[in-house]
Amino acid sequence: VHDVYRKRTSRLPPGPTGLPLLGNILQLPSQFLWYKLHAWSKQYGPIYTIWMMGTPIVILDGIKVAADVLDRMSGATSDRPYIIKGEFFRIENVIANMNRTLDWRGQRRSIHANLNIRATTRFNHVQAYDAAYLTLGLLQHPEKPFDEHVHRFAGSVIFRCAYGGEVFPLLGMDPSRYIEKLHKQLLHSMAPQNSIVDMLPFLKPLIQRVKWLRREADEWYESTDQEGNRLYDGAVPTEGWNTIVQDLNANMKKYGVTKHGAVWTTMTLYMAGQETTSTALRALALGILHNPDVMRAAQAQLDAVCGQRAPAFEDREKLPYIDALVKEIVRWKPGVPMGLLHAASEDFDYQGYVIPKGTNLIDNIWGQTRDTSVYQNPEEFDPTRFLDGSGNLLPVTPDTRLDLLGFGHGRRICPGKDFAVNGIFIACAYLLWAFRLEWPIDPQGKAVMCGVDEMEDHSFVATPRPFAFVLKPRQEGLEESLRAAMKE
Numbered sequence: 076v077h078d079v080y081r082k083r084t085s086r087l088p089p090g091p092t093g094l095p096l097l098g099n100i101l102q103l104p105s106q107f108l109w110y111k112l113h114a115w116s117k118q119y120g121p122i123y124t125i126w127m128m129g130t131p132i133v134i135l136d137g138i139k140v141a142a143d144v145l146d147r148m149s150g151a152t153s154d155r156p157y158i159i160k161g162e163f164f165r166i167e168n169v170i171a172n173m174n175r176t177l178d179w180r181g182q183r184r185s186i187h188a189n190l191n192i193r194a195t196t197r198f199n200h201v202q203a204y205d206a207a208y209l210t211l212g213l214l215q216h217p218e219k220p221f222d223e224h225v226h227r228f229a230g231s232v233i234f235r236c237a238y239g240g241e242v243f244p245l246l247g248m249d250p251s252r253y254i255e256k257l258h259k260q261l262l263h264s265m266a267p268q269n270s271i272v273d274m275l276p277f278l279k280p281l282i283q284r285v286k287w288l289r290r291e292a293d294e295w296y297e298s299t300d301q302e303g304n305r306l307y308d309g310a311v312p313t314e315g316w317n318t319i320v321q322d323l324n325a326n327m328k329k330y331g332v333t334k335h336g337a338v339w340t341t342m343t344l345y346m347a348g349q350e351t352t353s354t355a356l357r358a359l360a361l362g363i364l365h366n367p368d369v370m371r372a373a374q375a376q377l378d379a380v381c382g383q384r385a386p387a388f389e390d391r392e393k394l395p396y397i398d399a400l401v402k403e404i405v406r407w408k409p410g411v412p413m414g415l416l417h418a419a420s421e422d423f424d425y426q427g428y429v430i431p432k433g434t435n436l437i438d439n440i441w442g443q444t445r446d447t448s449v450y451q452n453p454e455e456f457d458p459t460r461f462l463d464g465s466g467n468l469l470p471v472t473p474d475t476r477l478d479l480l481g482f483g484h485g486r487r488i489c490p491g492k493d494f495a496v497n498g499i500f501i502a503c504a505y506l507l508w509a510f511r512l513e514w515p516i517d518p519q520g521k522a523v524m525c526g527v528d529e530m531e532d533h534s535f536v537a538t539p540r541p542f543a544f545v546l547k548p549r550q551e552g553l554e555e556s557l558r559a560a561m562k563e
């Protein structure tokens with residue numbers, strides 16, 4: 076593989092100078108890599124190369140280069156890198172890691188059929204019910220940390236849409252914690268910066284003999300496969316609308332997926348839908364607490380449209396501020412700030428460079444959402460950047476994804492995008508309609524705040540650290556209104 080990079084034809088964009096053999100490895104932070112990559116782009120431009128040992132990685136830090144390379148040339152730039160450690164975990168069973176084989180196409184087709192912008196509306200009633208229940212939980216159990224509430228919400232929504240069944244209970248063990256643990260192990264095995272084997276590929280033969288790694292990887296695969304099958308076979312049929320499992324069972328052949336593929340696709344959706352969605356709601360709280368004027372503007376619109384009754388998807392056209400808020404959350408704190416790695420499936424030319432087949436590409440969403448050619452004052456949390464002077468949503472520039480860059484690019488763009496946006500929309504609408512958010516006050520009378528930059532790096536997912544705040548009900552008879560909404 077490595078000879079490819081030494082081909083005379085390859086002419087990669089220049090980047091920071093590294094050490095012989097090691098490349099830039101020692102300059103890479105073990106956490107928050109996306110900040111460093113964005114900082115380098117100020118010196119080397121929106122497209123540049125870093126080296127991990129003999130492996131080049133091309134960084135796409137600007138909006139234009141990312142759209143050119145990952146959208147316009149997506150035919151050549153939509154594979155995934157080969158990760159040696161990942162091979163032990165058999166991560167090629169997970170759609171997010173597959174190259175564009177027939178299996179990938181089948182799974183992608185099946186997800187698209189279920190979660191495309193029209194199909195996903197059949198889940199609106201689940202998302203709205205769970206948003207009401209989330210709000211009820213926050214009202215009744217203020218002692219339980221907010222991040223646990225929103226994690227339970229996110230897990231419950233995707234679980235019910237995928238497998239059917241009842242809303243996850245407000246108290247007790249969050250039933251999605253086990254799958255989340257398996258997901259964390261998976262993400263860890265996928266990140267090349269977490270694996271010495273991937274940086275020192277000549278260790279591969281040695282590593283293959285390391286029993287504990289093999290054991291860890293085998294145990295992960297077996298537990299995950301077992302859990303996926305248990306959930307799939309235990310799925311509860313629904314009436315009046317189809318869960319994802321029901322749809323897959325009916326259309327497996329048409330989509331071109333096997334039973335194994337259906338089991339793993341559904342489980343991957345369950346994994347992918349949790350932390351990403353709950354992170355967005357934590358970012359909402361952080362943004363609102365630092366910008367009470369944004370909260371008041373959202374609430375003014377919610378009050379004008381909904382008054383005393385709970386918000387609903389039917390109100391959406393009259394709630395452009397809430398839609399703009401969702402776009403701003405995903406821009407301000409993109410939950411997956413470097414996307415997932417792409418890889419070139421063939422040599423391609425760009426701006427006079429020749430980028431060889433196999434080169435890894437980082438879609439540095441973090442840097443793109445800070446691109447001042449499009450976003451003025453990018454660190455400010457300001458939903459009005461997506462609105463015109465009369466408060467309507469601005470049309471999106473054709474052929475761009477500037478309103479939702481946080482979901483990636485090209486043929487690998489997040490297939491859960493519309494489902495995710497709907498869930499975040501209805502949860503935001505409920506939370507802000509129901510509560511005023513305030514920082515807690517300590518005995519000295521000082522607000523106990525969490526800074527906007529106090530983030531945690533969870534391998535691929537970046538999330539605000541857990542923090543406390545106070546939710547003050549804004550509605551008389553809030554509980555009754557919530558119960559009424561849940562009955563509808």
Ligand code: HEM
Nearest residue numbers: 171344347348351410411414415482483484487489491495
């Ligand atoms: C705020 C929430 C979310 C964010 C920010 C997000 C972001 C992303 C990003 C950046 C990628 C990589 C795209 C690329 O490679 O160019 C991705 C992939 C993916 N996402 Fe999401 N996502 C979210 C929610 C969801 C949800 C709710 C689901 C499913 C129900 C989902 C399912 C997937 C899957 C299956 C992939 C892999 C697609 C492939 O490799 O072909 N995501 N997501």
